Amino acid sequence: MKGNAKIGFTAEAAALIRAQEGVDKYSKYFVTSRVKRTYSFYSALLSKKYFDSVFRRRAALSKDVKSLIILQKPAQVIELGCGYSTLGLDLTVKNKSLKFIETDMENVVKIKKPIIEEIIKKEKLKVNKNYILMNLDVLKDDILSSLADKIDLNKKTLIFSEGVTPYFSDAEYDRYIENIKHFMKKCRNCTLLIHERPLDKKKSMTPGLKGHIIKAATRIILRSKTKSHFNNYDNMKRYFHGKGFSHFKLAKDSNGTLLFVAKI
Numbered sequence: 612m613k614g615n616a617k618i619g620f621t622a623e624a625a626a627l628i629r630a631q632e633g634v635d636k637y638s639k640y641f642v643t644s645r646v647k648r649t650y651s652f653y654s655a656l657l658s659k660k661y662f663d664s665v666f667r668r669r670a671a672l673s674k675d676v677k678s679l680i681i682l683q684k685p686a687q688v689i690e691l692g693c694g695y696s697t698l699g700l701d702l703t704v705k706n707k708s709l710k711f712i713e714t715d716m717e718n719v720v721k722i723k724k725p726i727i728e729e730i731i732k733k734e735k736l737k738v739n740k741n742y743i744l745m746n747l748d749v750l751k752d753d754i755l756s757s758l759a760d761k762i763d764l765n766k767k768t769l770i771f772s773e774g775v776t777p778y779f780s781d782a783e784y785d786r787y788i789e790n791i792k793h794f795m796k797k798c799r800n801c802t803l804l805i806h807e808r809p810l811d812k813k814k815s816m817t818p819g820l821k822g823h824i825i826k827a828a829t830r831i832i833l834r835s836k837t838k839s840h841f842n843n844y845d846n847m848k849r850y851f852h853g854k855g856f857s858h859f860k861l862a863k864d865s866n867g868t869l870l871f872v873a874k875i
């Protein structure tokens with residue numbers, strides 16, 4: 612599995628976690644037999660307990676991201692690398708005046724669109740034009756110009772991604788932040804929501820050889836190597852201050868994953 616297919620699989624794994632952990636009503640529509648088979652195989656072979664704890668932690672992140680978005684009360688939300696998350700659908704169905712723009716790579720959006728249409732039909736949802744799902748490669752496309760005709764730069768806005776940046780190299784992470792910063796310089800009432808696990812880069816949930824084997828298997832399941840971009844909180848704060856984010860603060864500790872809000 613290479614490139615886009617590899618990336619798409621991580622989105623399927625996130626949907627499986629949310630469905631299994633009962634985070635929302637709609638993730639089940641995105642769970643394929645491929646991801647179920649892979650999960651069953653590795654959890655039986657290695658440690659179901661370990662995978663369950665990873666699942667719980669990841670599901671807690673989804674719940675906390677959602678509650679922080681609601682707490683911020685934005686008029687517009689932009690999700691980068693939305694994958695098969697159904698948060699935008701859920702929030703816009705409940706709040707008709709909220710605009711929610713979900714974005715991801717073309718191959719993911721192509722698969723997601725018809726499944727969203729199926730959910731709307733089966734669940735008899737009333738969806739208005741404030742729910743938008745569109746292509747956007749955060750490393751190649753300019754966020755500001757891509758969203759120019761969809762967003763009101765004067766409205767209170769929140770921009771975020773969930774579970775995307777751990778798959779980026781440090782150089783890609785920097786490009787991603789520069790792209791967001793360029794957007795936020797024009798959209799002044801915009802808050803960036805980010806998450807990191809900066810404090811436990813070297814820690815393993817299971818120590819020793821078993822920990823290494825489990826880590827390797829997780830990589831195989833997700834077909835990807837995930838990483839933290841910062842050794843500690845101070846490094847992260849320094850990085851964001853250096854980028855011109857004057858308001859940078861910790862918003863929540865979600866089971867060891869730290870959530871931050873930043874403004875320019």
Ligand SMILES: C[S@@+](CC[C@H](N)C(=O)[O-])C[C@H]1O[C@@H](n2cnc3c(N)ncnc32)[C@H](O)[C@@H]1O
Pocket residue numbers: 618619621622625626691692693694695696714715716719747748749750751772773774775778
């Ligand atoms: C682990 S999934 C998480 C998806 C979703 N945020 C969730 O929580 O379910 C990572 C997502 O990042 C997306 N992604 C990776 N690189 C990207 C890029 N350069 N531009 C936009 N999306 C990207 C992938 O397509 C994938 O959907």
